[in-house]
Amino acid sequence: MSQEVIDQIAAYLTSNIPIVPISQGAEAVVFTTNVHPYEPINAKTSPNDQSTKTKYVIKYRPHKKYRHPSIDRALTKHRTLGESKILAKLSQLPGLHVPKLIATDVYNGCIWIEFLGEDLPDSFGFSNLKNYLWMHASDPYCDDVKKTLIKVGHQIGLLHWNDYCHGDLTTSNVVLHQDNGHWEPYLIDFGLGSTSTLVEDKGVDLYVLERAIISTHSRFAAKYNEWIMQGFRSVYEDEGKKGQQKMKDILKRFEEVRLRGRKRSMLG
Numbered sequence: 001m002s003q004e005v006i007d008q009i010a011a012y013l014t015s016n017i018p019i020v021p022i023s024q025g026a027e028a029v030v031f032t033t034n035v036h037p038y039e040p041i042n043a044k045t046s047p048n049d050q051s052t053k054t055k056y057v058i059k060y061r062p063h064k065k066y067r068h069p070s071i072d073r074a075l076t077k078h079r080t081l082g083e084s085k086i087l088a089k090l091s092q093l094p095g096l097h098v099p100k101l102i103a104t105d106v107y108n109g110c111i112w113i114e115f116l117g118e119d120l121p122d123s124f125g126f127s128n129l130k131n132y133l134w135m136h137a138s139d140p141y142c143d144d145v146k147k148t149l150i151k152v153g154h155q156i157g158l159l160h161w162n163d164y165c166h167g168d169l170t171t172s173n174v175v176l177h178q179d180n181g182h183w184e185p186y187l188i189d190f191g192l193g194s195t196s197t198l199v200e201d202k203g204v205d206l207y208v209l210e211r212a213i214i215s216t217h218s219r220f221a222a223k224y225n226e227w228i229m230q231g232f233r234s235v236y237e238d239e240g241k242k243g244q245q246k247m248k249d250i251l252k253r254f255e256e257v258r259l260r261g262r263k264r265s266m267l268g
């Protein structure tokens with residue numbers, strides 16, 4: 001991770017807010033901190049002690065030197081605001097699991113959100129869906145995996161039923177968080193999220209996740225995707241005739257997106 005970016009955000013946050021880098025994506029750098037932006041720092045807890053239970057995520061969109069400064073500022077503001085708004089709206093939807101938005105500074109490209117998940121045992125890494133499925137590779141069809149994947153599908157169903165789309169639905173963007181001893185899937189990274197009534201956007205979301213599972217867990221992917229779709233369908237089936245019709249339309253488009261994907265990969 002570039003030291004320049006770390007210095008940029010460290011200067012902005014000041015030394016009162018210690019940060020630990022955890023990821024650098026194409027657009028944003030993600031850090032954890034144990035400091036809440038609006039609560040006084042607990043004198044008993046060293047600000048450098050990241051082992052405390054309460055952790056927060058700071059997602060920072062650094063300046064891009066190759067962009068014209070005014071375009072860079074406008075894009076940073078637009079994307080930070082877009083992600084913050086969608087997170088705030090999604091956390092109002094009953095049953096939908098997304099990290100809570102704590103604070104946002106759109107001009108400085110900074111979002112403060114709830115930290116979710118944990119390290120999996122036996123060095124399987126962070127508890128996103130991808131690593132969780134690897135962890136279960138020796139017993140891939142166990143009850144725990146089935147229940148979790150049905151819940152993942154249910155979360156996507158809720159998102160789509162409420163006319164939101166994720167835009168980058170990979171297995172790394174589904175984080176498993178323990179609630180009362182059970183894994184609950186949370187959807188993260190709404191940087192490309194949007195409101196949408198279009199079956200195309202929903203079909204593409206489903207296709208992206210299906211491909212992600214096929215590419216990393218190919219041997220078990222058929223069953224895994226079937227369970228995800230079971231959870232997805234259950235949301236629409238609970239909504240009576242209207243739900244059934246909407247689901248039919250989405251599934252039809254999903255199949256078309258798949259066909260387009262197949263054609264593209266055959267043509268290279």
Ligand SMILES: Nc1ncnc2c1ncn2[C@@H]1O[C@H](COP(=O)(O)OP(=O)(O)OP(=O)(O)O)[C@@H](O)[C@H]1O
Pocket residue numbers: 022023024025026027028029030057059099113114115116117126168172173175188189190191
């Ligand atoms: N709320 C959260 N709780 C725990 N970890 C998180 C949280 N948000 C993000 N992360 C971690 O940081 C990583 C990157 O976050 P995110 O996907 O939001 O950023 P990004 O820059 O859009 O990433 P990419 O470009 O790789 O898609 C996630 O894959 C996850 O491991």
